[in-house]
Amino acid sequence: MRVGLFVPCYIDQLYPDVAISTLEVLEQFGVQVHFPNAQTCCGQPMANTGCADQAAPMARRMIEIFHSFDYVVCPSGSCTAMVTHHYGHFFHTKGRDAYEKLRKKTYEFTQFVAEFLRPERFDIPFPHRVGLHQSCHGLRELRLGQCSERMLETRDLAGELLSKVPGLTLVKPTRVDECCGFGGTFAVAEADVSVAMGQSRIEDHLQAGAEVVTAGDMSCLMHLQGLLERQKQPLRVMHLAQILAGRPKDINVSTRGSS
Amino acid sequence: MSATVHHPEAAKEFVANSERMQWHDMALWFVRNKRDLQAAKTPEWEYLRELAAEIKAHTQANLDVYLEEFERQAAARGAVVHWAADAAEHNEIVLGILQKNGVQRIVKSKSMLTEECHLNPFLEAHGVEVIDSDLGERIIQMRNEPPSHIVLPAIHLKKEDVGNTFHQHLGIPPHISDPKVLTEVARGHLRRKFLDAQAGITGVNFAIAETGAVVVCTNEGNADLGASLPPIHIACMGIEKLIARQEDLGVFTRLLARSATGQPITTYTSHFQGPKPGGQFHIVLVDNGRTGIRDSDQFREALNCIRCGACMNTCPVYRRSGGHSYAAVVPGPIGSVLSPAADAKQHHSLPFACSLCGSCTDVCPVKIPLHHQLLAWRQEIARLGHLPASKRLSMKAASFLFSHPRLYSIVGSLGRLALRMTPRWLLYNRLNPWGIEREMPPAPRASFRKWYDRERARQNPLPVVSSSSQQNMETQP
Structure with missing residues (x-):
């Protein structure tokens, strides 16, 4: 099984350790992982701004770059959903088959781990109280967990994986799947509302007694981290892959990446 | 016709009154919760x-x-x-x-x-x-x-x-x-x-x-x-x-x-x-205007609406910005779909008053794909030329950058270097809306691709022959 690692641009540039952790977890299970370095961005910022013409070349590049892999794995529900749920209209007339192939083999990280690798347990303990932030696109586009609005029972993949980490205690905020307010360019264009939304997520997780907030999407966590660091709140953010990869050895080590 | 509405500005006052905003948020969340209990039953x-x-x-x-x-x-x-x-x-x-x-x-x-x-x-x-x-x-x-x-x-x-x-x-x-x-x-x-x-x-x-x-x-x-x-x-x-x-x-x-x-x-x-x-x-x-919406493949389902208001109660943006910030007859997610249909220019900012969380779509009793329609409206608004120049040009630049991996890599390195070197007073100013209440993200010295190039690329070569444009040429600051 040859897996192409699809690393969101902001993770590549700002949170390399999240991608390294993803790579390490996959390799632990014997997966052969490659990072094709022609990749840049899936085009979501352009698409979500309404600039379909600017997003379309990104979609075409993704097909070229990943066509030779058996699977594509991405440590982001949002970027995965962009590929699997929002590329369709770029390939209405041309390249439909090639896109279908990409769509079917592209998986979000927790989805891939839960579906193909099915770990019994993870080795490295994480003796901390962890709040799980359910990132919206992973939840409501990819259905990686139970959506509070929907009356259909759905497996909670992230929760299942975290329960296999020794020593980890999962704590539950009262609003289990409210948006953090990142929303891509929304975070800047609607900064006031965005900050108010992030603030209420932080308070909810603090109330629940979380020491760490984790998520399948680093973008949500980047937004929360920005608020937490400004306010010097006793709450850290870590991507799910980082916890599963056994990071950090010492929780007080900065999550601000490898430098 | 009324003047063009800019939701972020219209929301400012409501958000600034934190106590009242939180009360509004919780009052509507209470209704959303009651709905969940009834739906679950x-x-x-x-x-x-x-x-x-x-x-x-x-x-x-x-x-x-x-x-x-x-x-x-x-x-x-x-x-x-x-x-x-x-x-x-x-x-x-x-x-x-x-x-x-x-x-x-x-x-x-x-x-x-x-x-x-x-x-x-x-x-x-x-x-x-x-x-x-x-x-x-x-x-x-x-x-x-x-x-x-x-x-x-x-x-x-x-x-x-x-x-x-x-x-x-x-x-x-x-x-x-x-x-x-x-x-x-x-x-x-x-x-x-x-x-x-x-x-x-x-x-x-x-x-x-x-x-x-x-x-x-x-x-x-x-x-x-x-x-x-x-x-x-x-x-x-x-x-x-x-x-x-x-x-x-x-x-x-x-x-x-x-x-x-x-x-x-x-x-x-x-x-x-x-x-x-x-x-x-x-x-x-x-x-x-309803037949116009009915004729549109993109937005037809918006006519399913039975005006229950559940999308407003669940919308994290609506709860924190208040109905009046939309300056439209119908506020919230469904309003942000219907209002641009009546006047796209006047209401151009409404489809962007949304983090695309998708909660509205899941709560809607008649299954209007609200957040996908909001996304579709963003495209319509761009197509009609109502997108602010700042957004239009920055997305053009981003698309160019992301189409050129080497350039992307160089710009990324320079950007991180700038982020590390720029003094706080210059980094955090009114022109940086991210930084008004948030710290900027970290700026590590090496990107993932740099790390991969150093640590893995050689013992783990790509299964396909890379073309020259795929070579990583990142410069180390």
């Missing part, structure tokens, strides 16, 4: 949603047939059916009926359609006294404010605000905030208005083609009083309110009550067919 909930969406799709596909059937059936039972192409025609029809009968005082129950047509100011300009009889609507009418929510029009107000309003307009003593007392005051005030009214206008929740009946749902019974006491009843409805069969109504009434307020049943669900003895019953069917 209905084992067939998701089936009902599916069914409702299919019934609406079928009705819209055959709208011409069903509208004519409705007109025939309603007329056979003595109703007078009027057709209005737009808001102006609707208002003229209503005024015509009132003038013909010498009506000067009317009571009106809640109707988002008459709000959309701006009927109140039109009638008032022609000397008709209009009293909104829904309690929330009466309160905001006194305050000369538009509704901030389609089901809870005065949800932006606290009981103290209502006490002040009644003090000013109804002459009660100051500083009364006991809801029971305020309700009794309103009841006394409205009773006189009901008895004095010469005609009653109601909205319509559902109209049934096979019976010619209109169905009005209220919790206060105000529509029933307004339709029954005066001799003339005028029911105003958008053409999308139609369903084909009586037996399908239950699908919608069950979804509506639970989605709107978390009640298992609406207090009054009244069916109107024909006039009372010696009275008149008019039904005004209004298009006002």
